[in-house]
Amino acid sequence: MGNVVFIGVAVLVVVSAFFVVTARNLVYSAVALMGTLFGVAGLYVFLYADFMAAVQIVIYVGGILVLIIFGVMLTNKIATPVLIQTSMPNRALAAVVVFLIFLGLTTLLFRTPWHEGATVAPEGTVATIGQALLTKYLIHFEVAGVLLLLALLGAAYLSRRENG
Amino acid sequence: MSSFIDTIVDFLVRLLGIPQGAAGFMLILVAVVLGVVVFLFTAVNALVAVYMERKVSAFMQDRLGPMEVGFWGFRGGKRFWGGIAQTLADTFKLLLKEDIIPDKSDRKLFILGPFILYGAVFCAFIGIPLGYGMAISDFNIGIFYVIAISSVGVIGIILSGWGSNNKWSLYGAVRSAAQIISYELPVGMSLLLVVMVVGSLQFHDIVAWQEQHRWFLFHSPFTIVAFVIFFLSGVAEANRTPFDIPEAESELVAGYMTEYSGFRWAIFFLSEYANMAVISLMTAIVFLGGWLSPVGGLLRLFGVPEGWYYLDGSLWGVFWISAKAILFIFIMMWFRWTWPRLRVDQLMYTAWKVFLPIALLNIFFVGIWELIFA
Incomplete structure (x- = not known):
């Protein structure tokens, strides 16, 4: 049963990711991306990372995807031009690069010594994450916080009227 | 604490003597039936x-x-x-009614939009308990799950606004996106305070804490502030007056639903009222003790020993949580028919310069309060 659901989620991720890159309309790509992001959240659930799954949804679907669609919407008439690369030499080059990346990823996939993860749901993922963030990874956590604050201030500064 | 769905599946498996292998399909069947129940609940609501x-x-x-x-x-x-x-x-x-899809609209997105909006509210219902042990699925991260999944609904609004190919719809969608993203922060921050005190994201733990101590509304001055911020931001997330600028009739015809008619328009309505129910239920659970009986709490204050006159128990629990939720729905309607609509800039001002700083300070002070008094 779990397998059936897992295959369903995996197919959702792959198929919608395929639509993201092949759709000729940016908004359609964004909608397909929603399927991918939900599928990845589903994969987190299979890894017993329930908190990560919810974070995935609230940040990527509720935040970043909304921002992408927002940006596309405000850009006038972006739906009309064909967004697919049409120049032949570029396409050939892209094919080579993509093939090399695919080769690298598949060899990585088969060479990595995978070890079996936990098969029993851990007790309370949230408390563990919180404790790790405030003890072992405190500096990383603080640095990430400062970085995000800087990004926020920078965006506010750039969008002020006198700076165009 | 096993959830409703597990209980039902276990019961059916034992009752019908189903072999262990088929239990999974039973689970799917029960999930579908419960899904229909949630749909009917939102429709009747x-x-x-x-x-x-x-x-x-x-x-x-x-x-x-x-x-x-x-x-x-x-x-x-x-x-x-x-x-x-x-x-x-x-x-x-x-x-x-005739289902009109405008000629120049983006047909696929126009059809998809309302369903994403409704789907988000529908999924939120799955995590909300209507009584002790009466959640369809009792998540460890319940409160966070509900916030996360309801943040998806705005995509439906944006898609239907953009897909309509109408300037009023687009303005409505843009306003709605800005509004919902802004008000998500005060909602999260004010709930964080409760989570800090309880130390759990699960709805049942939050109510159990309130049963042992007191309702969060009366817990400390900071929780009252958090309650006000949460409820007002919730009203804003549900696009209700005085925060209904995404569908402001006098400026934007009907905002993102201008081009919709018939059944598709009905879905928007269904989602709006379901959203109100979700926010009212959340407020009732988090700040007013959910399914706890107010009678019992009062009597306990005066030292009356426990008994039938406490009016608690599973069915009374459903009654109390519904009564509290209906009270909040009524308050939302009261708001709508007494307050004028905010302007766009006033709306953003309220979210970013009033609610958010107060909510942040609130978290800081409640930490000190808990250190001293707990």
Whole structure:
């Protein structure tokens, strides 16, 4: 049963990711991306990372995807031009690069010594994450916080009227 | 604490003597049935709430509201029972109405939009318990799950606004996106305070804490502030007046739903009232003790020993949580018919310069409060 659901989620991720890159309309790509992001959240659930799954949804679907669609919407008439690369030499080059990346990823996939993860749901993922963030990874956590604050201030500064 | 769905599956498996291998399919079956139940719940909720809204608004404006489609024979006569079947008639009208999809609209997105909006609210219902052990699925991260999944609904609004290919719809969608993203922060921050005190994201733990101590509304001055911020931001997330600028009738015709008619428009309505129910239930659970009986709490204060007159227990729990939620739905309607709409800039000002700083300070102070008094 779990397998059936897992295959369903995996197919959702792959198929919608395929639509993201092949759709000729940016908004359609964004909608397909929603399927991918939900599928990845589903994969987190299979890894017993329930908190990560919810974070995935609230940040990527509720935040970043909304921002992408927002940006596309405000850009006038972006739906009309064909967004697919049409120049032949570029396409050939892209094919080579993509093939090399695919080769690298598949060899990585088969060479990595995978070890079996936990098969029993851990007790309370949230408390563990919180404790790790405030003890072992405190500096990383603080640095990430400062970085995000800087990004926020920078965006506010750039969008002020006198700076165009 | 096993969830509702596991209990039902276990019961059915034992009752019908199903082999262990088929239990998974039983789970799917039960999930589908419960999904239909949630759908019916939202539909009935919308039916009742629309009628309630019309009557509440009418009495607030010294009118009578709907009073022709219904039964007149009961006590109170035409004035109270006259319009009782009005929303039922409206539903039939909406279902039979011609489904218009504008020629120049983006057909796929136009159709998809309302369903994403409704899907988000529907998924939120799955995590909300309606009594002790009465959540369809009792997540460890319950409160965070509900916030996360309801943040998806805005995508439906944006897609339907953009897909309509109408400037009013687009303006409505843009405003809605900005509004919902802004008000998500105060909602999260004010809930964080409760989570800090309880130390768990699970709805059952939050209510259990309130059973042992006291309701969060009366816990400390900071939780009262958090309650006010949470409820007002919730009203904003549900796009209700005074925060209904995404569908401001006087400026934008009907915002993102301008081009919709018939059944698709009904889905927007269903989502709006379901959203109100989600926010009211969340407020009731987090700040007013959910399914705990107020009678029991009062009697305990005066030292009366426990007994039947406490009016608690599973069915009474459903009654109390519904009563509290209906109270909040009524307050939302009260807001709508007494307050004027905010301007766009005032809306952003309220979210970013009033609610968010207060909510952040609140978290800081509640930490100190808990250190001293807990």
